[in-house]
Amino acid sequence: MRRSASKETDKTAEPSVNPLRDPQDRRLPRVPEPCALVIFGVTGDLARKKLIPAVYDLANRGLLPPGFVMLGFARRDWGHGDFEQIARDAAQQHARTPWREQVWARLQGNIKFVPGSFDDDEAFDTLARTLDELRSSHGIRGNAAFYFSIPPAAFPTVLKQLQRTGMSDNDASGGWRRVVVEKPFGHDLDSARDLNGLVDNVFTAQDVFRIDHYLGKETVQNILALRFANTLFEPVWNSHYVDSVQITMAEDVGIGTRAGFYDSAGAARDVLQNHLLQLLTMVALEEPVSFDSEALRVEKLKVLRAITLPEDLKRYAIRGQYAQGWVAGERALGYHQEKDVPADSTTETYVAVRLGVQNRRWAGVPFYIRAGKRLPRRVTEIAVSFKTAPHLPFAKTDTEELGHNQLVIRVQPDEGVTLKFGSKVPGTSMEVRDIAMDFLYGEAFTESSPEAYERLILDVLLGDKTLFPNSQEVEESWKIVDPLEEYWSGTTPYHYRAGEWGPREADDMLARDGRTWRRP
Amino acid sequence: MIALWDTTGTEVVKALAAERRSAGGVTSGLALTLVAVVDERHVRDTEQAAMIAAQQHPCRLLIVVRRNVLDQESRLDAEIMVGGRLGPCEAVIMRMHGRLALHAESVALPLLAPDVPVVTWWHGDPPEKIAYDPLGVVADRRITDSAQSADPDGALKLRAEDYAPGDTDLTWTRLTPWRTTLAGAFDTADSAATSAKITADPHDPSSRLLSGWLQARLGVKPKITDSHGSGLSEVELTLASGTTLTVHGNDGTATLSRTGFPDRTMPLLARPLGEELAEELRRLDPDEPYAAALAATTGLKGLNDRDSKRVHIWHDPALAEKPEPEESETSTARTAKKPAKASS
Numbered sequence: 001m002r003r004s005a006s007k008e009t010d011k012t013a014e015p016s017v018n019p020l021r022d023p024q025d026r027r028l029p030r031v032p033e034p035c036a037l038v039i040f041g042v043t044g045d046l047a048r049k050k051l052i053p054a055v056y057d058l059a060n061r062g063l064l065p066p067g068f069v070m071l072g073f074a075r076r077d078w079g080h081g082d083f084e085q086i087a088r089d090a091a092q093q094h095a096r097t098p099w100r101e102q103v104w105a106r107l108q109g110n111i112k113f114v115p116g117s118f119d120d121d122e123a124f125d126t127l128a129r130t131l132d133e134l135r136s137s138h139g140i141r142g143n144a145a146f147y148f149s150i151p152p153a154a155f156p157t158v159l160k161q162l163q164r165t166g167m168s169d170n171d172a173s174g175g176w177r178r179v180v181v182e183k184p185f186g187h188d189l190d191s192a193r194d195l196n197g198l199v200d201n202v203f204t205a206q207d208v209f210r211i212d213h214y215l216g217k218e219t220v221q222n223i224l225a226l227r228f229a230n231t232l233f234e235p236v237w238n239s240h241y242v243d244s245v246q247i248t249m250a251e252d253v254g255i256g257t258r259a260g261f262y263d264s265a266g267a268a269r270d271v272l273q274n275h276l277l278q279l280l281t282m283v284a285l286e287e288p289v290s291f292d293s294e295a296l297r298v299e300k301l302k303v304l305r306a307i308t309l310p311e312d313l314k315r316y317a318i319r320g321q322y323a324q325g326w327v328a329g330e331r332a333l334g335y336h337q338e339k340d341v342p343a344d345s346t347t348e349t350y351v352a353v354r355l356g357v358q359n360r361r362w363a364g365v366p367f368y369i370r371a372g373k374r375l376p377r378r379v380t381e382i383a384v385s386f387k388t389a390p391h392l393p394f395a396k397t398d399t400e401e402l403g404h405n406q407l408v409i410r411v412q413p414d415e416g417v418t419l420k421f422g423s424k425v426p427g428t429s430m431e432v433r434d435i436a437m438d439f440l441y442g443e444a445f446t447e448s449s450p451e452a453y454e455r456l457i458l459d460v461l462l463g464d465k466t467l468f469p470n471s472q473e474v475e476e477s478w479k480i481v482d483p484l485e486e487y488w489s490g491t492t493p494y495h496y497r498a499g500e501w502g503p504r505e506a507d508d509m510l511a512r513d514g515r516t517w518r519r520p
Numbered sequence: 521m522i523a524l525w526d527t528t529g530t531e532v533v534k535a536l537a538a539e540r541r542s543a544g545g546v547t548s549g550l551a552l553t554l555v556a557v558v559d560e561r562h563v564r565d566t567e568q569a570a571m572i573a574a575q576q577h578p579c580r581l582l583i584v585v586r587r588n589v590l591d592q593e594s595r596l597d598a599e600i601m602v603g604g605r606l607g608p609c610e611a612v613i614m615r616m617h618g619r620l621a622l623h624a625e626s627v628a629l630p631l632l633a634p635d636v637p638v639v640t641w642w643h644g645d646p647p648e649k650i651a652y653d654p655l656g657v658v659a660d661r662r663i664t665d666s667a668q669s670a671d672p673d674g675a676l677k678l679r680a681e682d683y684a685p686g687d688t689d690l691t692w693t694r695l696t697p698w699r700t701t702l703a704g705a706f707d708t709a710d711s712a713a714t715s716a717k718i719t720a721d722p723h724d725p726s727s728r729l730l731s732g733w734l735q736a737r738l739g740v741k742p743k744i745t746d747s748h749g750s751g752l753s754e755v756e757l758t759l760a761s762g763t764t765l766t767v768h769g770n771d772g773t774a775t776l777s778r779t780g781f782p783d784r785t786m787p788l789l790a791r792p793l794g795e796e797l798a799e800e801l802r803r804l805d806p807d808e809p810y811a812a813a814l815a816a817t818t819g820l821k822g823l824n825d826r827d828s829k830r831v832h833i834w835h836d837p838a839l840a841e842k843p844e845p846e847e848s849e850t851s852t853a854r855t856a857k858k859p860a861k862a863s864s
Contacts, residue, residue, distance in 0.1 A: 019712075019737045020703040025809040027696045027799065031704050059787065062697060065704060066776045066784040102772050103787050139708070139781045439549045 032461035034067040035143035035175070036134055038127070040158055041150035042072030042113075043086070046182065051149065052087050053094035054453040059107045060097040061450075063458055067138040069110045073127060075117040083113035096451055110138070118150075118157045121164075128165040131173075142175025145209075145460050151261075152184060155195065159202045168202045178207045180460055183274050184265060185210060188485065189478040196471035209460045210474065214275040215467040216452030216459075219415045223282045223382070224291070226409070226417065233407070234287075236386065238361045243404055244513075246368045246383045247279050248520050250375035252327055254498070255349070259340035267319075267351040268488075271371045273481045277304065278469065279411070280367055283382055284357050293465040297473070304476035308356040313487045318494065318506045320350030322374040325498035332374055332498035348493040349373045352506040353484065354513075368510065370517070374498035379520040380411040394430060401433040406518070416440040522600045529627040532598045536612060536631065543602040550610075552801065553580045553633045555640040555655050557624075560585050562643050563613060565793065567606065569643075572794025574609035577801040580633045581611040584655065586621035590838050594620035596627060622836065625654035637661065637804045641797070644668055646675075649682050652835035661804045663797075665690040666725040676725050680818040685806035685828040691726040692810045693796045697788050698730060701767050701774045702755060704786075708778065711760040716742035719754040727752045732817030733809065 021028065037055065039047055058064050072083055088108065092099055114130060116123020134140040146162065148155065162168040162179075170177050179199060186192030199208050214220055227233055236242070249271055255262045262270065278300075285299040310316030324334035335341060335349050350372030357367060386405040399422070406420040417439045425431040450458075459467055494503035501507075501517065510516055522535050554573075556566045563583060570581045595617040602610040612631060616624055632638055637660040640653075646664035650656035666689050669675035679689055706713075716734050720727030722744050730752065731742045738757075747753045757765045766777040774788035811823040 018703060018706050018709070019739075020699070020706045020734075022737065022809055025699075026803055027693075027807075027809075028700050028703055031700065031707075033707065062700060062787055062789075064786075066701075066774075066786045100772075100787075100789070102789075106773065106785050106787065109785075137782060139778070139784065 029061075029063055030458075030462055031063055032065050032068075032458070033143055033175075034065045034138065034140045035145065035461055036069040036071055036131060036138075036140055037145050037147060037457070037461070038071040038073060038131075039147045039149055040073050040118075040154075041148070042083075043074040043076055044149050046149045047072075048086070048090040049094050050451075050453045051147065051457070052090040053096070054451060054457050056091035056095045056104065056107060057097045057451065057454050058458060060095070060100060060103050065461075067110075067140055069112065069134055069138055069140065070107075071127070071130065072111070072113045073116065073123075074113075076115055078113055078115055084108055084111055087111055096454075118154050118161065121161070124161040124165050124167075128167050131167065140175070142173035142177075144173070144175070145178040145180060147180040149182060152186070152195065155181075156198060159198055163202045170204065170207070176207065176463065177203065178209060178460055178463070179203045180209045180211060180457075182211050184261075184269060185274070185474045186478065187265065187269055189475060189482050192471075192474050192478050196474065200471060205471065206465070208471070209456075209465065209468045210470070211456055212274050212278055212469055213452040213456065214278055214411070215469070216454075216456040217411060218450075219409065219411045220279065220282060221467075222417075223409055228287055237384075239363055239365045241386050242362075242365050243385045243387045244366045244368060244515060245280075245283060246385065246518055247276055247283075247370070247381075248383075248518070249276055249279075249371040249380045250378060250501075250520065251373045252375060252378045254322070254332060254374050255335070255338055255341075257339070259338055263341055263345055263347045266347040267349055267371050267373070268481055268484060272351055272353070272369065273477050274469075276369050276371055277307075277477045277480065279380075279382060280307070280355070280357075280369065283384070284362055284367075286361070291466065293468075296466060297470060300469075301472055301476060302359075303357060304473060304480070306357050306359045306362075307480050308358050309480065309483055310354045310356070313484070315512065316354040316509055317484050317487065318350075318352045318503060318509055319348035319488055319491070320352075320372065320496045320503035320506065321345075321347070321493040322349050322372075322498045323495045325374070325500065327374055327376070327499040334498065346492050348488070350375075350493070350496060350502045350506070352502060352509060354509065355480070366513065368515075368517070370502065370506065372502055375501055376499055377520070378413065381520050382409040382411065383407070383518045383520075384409075385515075385518075394432065398430045399432045401431070403434050408518075414440060521604070524598045524600070527596055527598055529596070529630060532596075532600070532612060532614070532627065533630050535598070535600050536602075536610070539600050539602040540610065543604075549578055550580055550633045550636055551577045552637045552639055552804070553582065553631075554801070555582045555584065555628060555638060555659065556643055557584050557586070557640065557653070557655060558643045560587070560615075566643050567611065567613075569792070569794035569797050570609055570611070571606050572792065573798040573801055574606065576798050578608040579801075580631070581606070581609055582628055582631055583611065583613040584624050584628065585613070585615045586624065587615060587617045589618070589621045591618035594618035596620060623654075625658060628655060629658065632658070639663065639801060639804065641800075645670055646679075648678065649833065649835070650684070650687070651682075651830045651833045654832050657830050657832045660686060661800075662687050663690060663800055664688075667691050667694075669725075672723050672725055676728055676814065677818050680814045680820045680823065683811060683814060683820075683823045684826050684830055685811070685824060688800060688807050688810055689725070689729075689814075690793075690796055690800070692729050692807075692813070693799055694726050694790070695730050695733070696799060697791070698752065698755070698767075698769065699733065701769075701776070701786060701788055702734075702757075705765050705767055705776050705778070706757070709757075709759055709765065710763060713738045713740055713757050714760050715758045716740050717745065717754075717756040717758075718742045718752070719745045719747045719756075720752040721749070722746055724751065728817045729810075729813050730755070732813035732815070736809075736812040736816040 114127045131144055166172045168177050186195045281300045281303040284303045288295040288299045321335045325332055336343055352370035355367045384407045392399050402422045408418040410416050419437045420434050422432045423435045425433055494505050496503040524531055558566050566583055597615040599613040638658055639661045640656050640659035641663040647653045650662055656662050666675035718731055734742050754768045763779045768775045769788050772789050774786045776784045808824055815823045
């Protein structure tokens with residue numbers, strides 16, 4: 001602590017440590033410095049359903065700094081009042097914490113709206129001026145995060161505007177300036193590189209936060225706790241004991257109103273490139289030296305670089321497209337019948353692929369990954385299937401019902417962990433069958449635990465990058481997806497009925513290896 | 521739910537096992553056993569609080585109600601609930617009459633969930649010495665609530681004299697929102713603090729702990745001014761640079777003032793008991809900052825160096841100097857005029 005010396009020389013210098021923050025004092029939550037959150041595309045779905053409610057929830061939990069300001073930017077002819085009403089409705093409808101009028105009243109006083117289109121220089125000048133004014137009115141010393149909740153096509157325009165007005169410049173603003181980008185991070189390696197170059201150029205690379213909301217989920221973070229805080233699992237977490245790994249991300253809904261984006265992307269670009277590969281790296285990575293973002297990133301990159309595609313893409317990289325059928329007791333349209341989908345579209349809504357991880361730990365273990373829409377239920381899970389015992393000292397008929405031991409990490413819903421193992425059937429004869437032992441996070445726990453967006457927005461404002469993939473990770477994952485897309489271009493996906501677990505060819509793919517998909 | 525009247529500990533253990541089986545996999549993965557020592561009138565709010573806490577910390581809840589300790593006739597009544605309205609929590613409510621109440625551990629020990637931490641919580645007047653209560657001796661973490669003490673002035677002193685690592689007090693938990701706000705305000709401090717002023721009820725243990733915390737962390741002894749009945753309402757810190765930081769709390773709002781800057785407001789809400797309990801159960805290791813604050817405010821030293829293990833001291837209220845009825849009379853009289861309320 002500087003006591004007297006600093007007083008004369010440097011009046012604005014902070015004491016090096018806040019004495020009221022004691023590392024031993026773990027009751028005090030991490031609260032960001034005074035800052036502004038600027039949301040571009042604040043009238044969009046994401047902002048209304050996730051971002052604004054998450055900001056309210058953070059305020060309600062007391063995790064926002066005093067003097068936090070949310071600035072909305074969008075092309076609407078609105079006064080401040082209109083936006084406040086919309087924001088209020090959004091927060092009230094989608095917030096997870098109880099509604100408290102007091103909290104909202106205070107937050108509302110700190111919500112501002114700047115109208116304008118992205119090519120409107122004047123609007124951006126107004127935005128820059130508004131940010132500057134916060135310095136005196138709210139004590140925000142230049143800190144601001146820009147959230148891009150806008151289509152990627154608009155990125156270059158907005159970035160150029162931010163650069164032109166100097167809003168993206170840390171030095172000019174005197175605080176930190178961060179940018180938050182949502183997926184898709186490009187549509188292939190080249191476009192991802194262009195985008196990364198652009199964003200990293202306007203902001204500095206360390207100020208760019210790419211959101212993969214799966215990494216904000218409590219259960220995904222628990223994978224690391226499960227693996228590295230216990231001694232029980234790590235010794236068997238390798239090719240000596242693991243037979244195969246299945247990662248499933250199933251949705252029961254169709255594409256809804258996203259045809260415009262979805263038809264040009266497809267399942268592989270939409271979820272495999274980001275969510276599924278991130279889940280895979282969490283399962284496969286080596287123990288990081290520490291849990292800071294750099295150490296973790298090093299290990300994740302190693303896994304991404306070790307991922308190999310099957311040689312026989314025809315049989316081990318299956319695409320599917322849903323045809324009409326029944327889901328959850330209701331008739332569902334086929335993909336071609338969905339609004340705004342071209343009648344000859346060959347975009348996939350289902351993808352199943354066998355990947356390998358070429359390192360000492362995983363060589364020879366297949367990672368079966370699948371994702372799809374209009375499957376029977378919404379579920380995301382990781383199943384690690386272990387090898388069968390090398391010798392069974394039972395009569396052959398005794399163990400007919402015994403399968404592989406499995407460790408299943410349920411990411412959503414019913415967050416938890418299941419361990420499947422053989423156990424004797426009660427009775428006078430020796431008979432062994434599979435039973436499942438369940439650890440379930442309390443239902444209420446998952447409701448009240450922070451939503452992924454809440455956690456991630458807080459991390460952006462705190463500047464903690466642990467849960468955000470960086471440009472290298474994004475580029476490495478495109479290197480995996482690009483050859484698949486290249487192989488698929490010009491082919492037609494297999495069809496599956498809406499409400500089925502994907503096309504038959506995907507089942508054949510596992511059957512050929514002597515395995516079956518786990519029914520999640 | 522099963523209710524057992526005039527029963528034995530063995531019957532209770534059997535009934536709990538039977539309920540768990542018939543309820544199916546409702547409670548899986550117990551994180552701890554919470555033993556709550558309460559008065560009859562607190563049973564419902566204890567359940568309510570445990571229900572909220574159990575959402576984050578699935579637990580087995582043992583509620584022990586002691587009645588008429590001086591009565592020679594012993595009797596045990598028990599209610600057992602698994603799942604249902606308690607959520608991920610299984611509860612055994614035990615009413616112990618007569619001398620049995622002094623041997624509550626004989627019923628409670630076989631009911632502790634195997635090999636998970638035990639937390640004992642006195643929701644009511646805490647024991648004079650925790651070692652007098654065998655239910656406190658078995659616990660890894662002990663939660664008292666000095667605000668409920670008949671003698672709030674002496675309560676903290678008592679807690680400090682009796683302190684062992686692993687003790688904690690809900691009056692400290694109630695300060696967390698205030699401490700968070702103060703730490704946030706101090707983030708923008710440009711120099712060290714030279715003086716501190718707290719406006720609060722000088723008898724309120726929470727305010728005195730806050731004073732202890734500031735003293736321990738900032739090295740200045742805060743002056744406490746009487747707020748005349750409105751509880752903890754303001755903290756003012758003066759810095760060496762001449763800047764003043766003020767946090768004024770009023771009706772769920774904190775107003776932050778800093779010389780040269782406009783006022784800012786933040787939420788500062790009093791939380792329900794269940795959330796306070798949930799905060800307590802997050803970490804089960806000794807709370808050093810609490811010990812430091814307690815030490816600073818009471819002037820006792822070396823709290824963290826004490827042994828965390830307690831040995832049960834046999835203490836029979838029948839042989840105690842003050843007969844029981846008179847004590848409870850004075851306690852109700854004092855509770856009535858006690859202003860309390862820490863962080864409103």
